[in-house]
Amino acid sequence: MTAVVQAYQFALDPTPEQEAMLRSHCGAQRYAFNWGLARVKANLGQREAEKSYGLTADDLTPALSWSAWSLRNDWNQAKTGVAPWWAENSKEAYAGGLANLAAGLANWKDSRSGQRKGPKVRFPRFKGKRAGLSCRFTTGAFGLAGAGRRHGQLPRIGVIRTHESTRKLARRLDAGTARICSAVVSFRRGRWLVSFSVEITRQDPAAVHPTGVVGVDLGIKSLAVLSTGEVVPNPRHLEAAQRDLRRLQRQAARRHGLDKRTKAVPSAGWRKTQARIARLHAKVACARRDGLHKLSAQLTSTYGTVVVEDLNVAGMMSNRRLARHVAGVGMAEFRRQVAYKAAWRGGRAAVADRWFPSSKTCSGCGAVKAKLRLSERTFICGQCGLVLDRDLNAALNLAALVSSRSWRVTENEPGGNPCKTGTRLAAGTATGRPLCRSTPCREATAHDTLSHVS
Numbered sequence: 001m002t003a004v005v006q007a008y009q010f011a012l013d014p015t016p017e018q019e020a021m022l023r024s025h026c027g028a029q030r031y032a033f034n035w036g037l038a039r040v041k042a043n044l045g046q047r048e049a050e051k052s053y054g055l056t057a058d059d060l061t062p063a064l065s066w067s068a069w070s071l072r073n074d075w076n077q078a079k080t081g082v083a084p085w086w087a088e089n090s091k092e093a094y095a096g097g098l099a100n101l102a103a104g105l106a107n108w109k110d111s112r113s114g115q116r117k118g119p120k121v122r123f124p125r126f127k128g129k130r131a132g133l134s135c136r137f138t139t140g141a142f143g144l145a146g147a148g149r150r151h152g153q154l155p156r157i158g159v160i161r162t163h164e165s166t167r168k169l170a171r172r173l174d175a176g177t178a179r180i181c182s183a184v185v186s187f188r189r190g191r192w193l194v195s196f197s198v199e200i201t202r203q204d205p206a207a208v209h210p211t212g213v214v215g216v217d218l219g220i221k222s223l224a225v226l227s228t229g230e231v232v233p234n235p236r237h238l239e240a241a242q243r244d245l246r247r248l249q250r251q252a253a254r255r256h257g258l259d260k261r262t263k264a265v266p267s268a269g270w271r272k273t274q275a276r277i278a279r280l281h282a283k284v285a286c287a288r289r290d291g292l293h294k295l296s297a298q299l300t301s302t303y304g305t306v307v308v309e310d311l312n313v314a315g316m317m318s319n320r321r322l323a324r325h326v327a328g329v330g331m332a333e334f335r336r337q338v339a340y341k342a343a344w345r346g347g348r349a350a351v352a353d354r355w356f357p358s359s360k361t362c363s364g365c366g367a368v369k370a371k372l373r374l375s376e377r378t379f380i381c382g383q384c385g386l387v388l389d390r391d392l393n394a395a396l397n398l399a400a401l402v403s404s405r406s407w408r409v410t411e412n413e414p415g416g417n418p419c420k421t422g423t424r425l426a427a428g429t430a431t432g433r434p435l436c437r438s439t440p441c442r443e444a445t446a447h448d449t450l451s452h453v454s
């Protein structure tokens with residue numbers, strides 16, 4: 001039994017009145033966010049100016065607290081004055097906006113002081129009307145409603161019909177294995193959605209072959225080649241939609257669009273075409289996600305151990321000839337799915353080190369080639385004469401990696417840059433050598449560090 005937090009998202013079919021209320025709540029969240037940000041900025045600016053006049057720290061205007069709690073207190077004091085219409089929306093809308101602001105400010109501060117890893121976080125900016133609409137509810141009456149399993153409920157807005165059946169979540173709620181923690185409504189690609197954050201106690205059956213190991217070589221030509229010899233074709237959803245997409249983009253170019261310089265208002269036709277383009281992209285994204293979920297579910301329910309490569313997706317995306325195709329596969333997403341689905345079933349997901357030469361190594365004798373062109377689709381070993389499909393050879397090497405342990409394998413580690421995650425850094429400093437990303441330092445990776453994370 002594992003307790004996890006999962007999201008259940010349903011498309012909504014609100015009535016026009018309900019849609020107006022949804023928009024109002026999202027606007028209220030944005031208003032509170034901007035109100036709080038303006039106050040924080042004014043306070044910071046005032047203190048900065050006072051410092052420049054040479055005032056001592058005691059004489060400065062006191063600093064404003066950024067915690068969600070105090071922002072909320074300040075809002076409650078000021079709301080009747082600044083927003084006399086506040087009672088039209090649930091208080092959760094304002095609280096959510098201020099909580100988002102507090103989180104954004106904390107992230108910026110931690111990033112600036114070096115306490116937060118990853119790319120630099122900018123200071124929060126005001127949200128414009130075109131910002132994505134969303135609103136979070138953490139308290140109040142929300143959840144599923146009605147016996148027909150076609151309705152959701154939100155505070156103040158009431159019971160809204162869902163576009164799809166809610167049975168998957170309803171069954172869990174009936175069985176008492178799920179608890180809804182929060183609800184987020186959002187408007188994405190022309191559709192209102194509700195996403196419930198749910199605490200679930202899962203009991204997934206173990207894999208069919210708990211001791212079985214499968215190596216997965218992800219690629220562009222075929223989506224995946226398994227060490228069992230099975231080839232999963234790349235459905236290339238984006239390429240299939242490319243013809244329609246080009247036609248729509250030509251159509252949009254002929255219509256009067258948005259122009260920031262002349263402040264021209266886009267025409268209704270342009271808006272319609274843009275909505276169509278967004279819908280097409282959404283369709284492609286959904287189809288891609290569906291395929292990846294099916295593959296990762298099939299692999300983790302069949303094999304106890306799934307070995308994937310740690311591909312430098314960001315690096316490949318910077319190659320403009322590869323970028324579209326790499327993005328079209330969703331390799332990083334696949335690795336993320338395999339990691340959490342394997343953990344659900346008590347299995348393992350192993351990620352081979354980025355510098356492991358899976359393609360250049362002979363799966364028969366272990367000899368490593370110095371060079372292997374991307375155009376060489378068949379692997380021919382100079383030592384033992386093995387002739388094998390290139391991707392199958394790589395998949396076999398990955399599968400053999402778990403037992404050989406000669407290279408670093410990280411288990412059940414969620415996605416992200418491995419050089420920036422805690423476990424890798426800890427392992428790197430333990431050996432006394434800093435891990436570097438730019439050079440394939442063999443000594444640093446030759447240690448046997450099969451670390452269990454989960």
Ligand SMILES: [Zn+2]
Nearest residue numbers: 362365381384
């Ligand atoms: Zn060989």
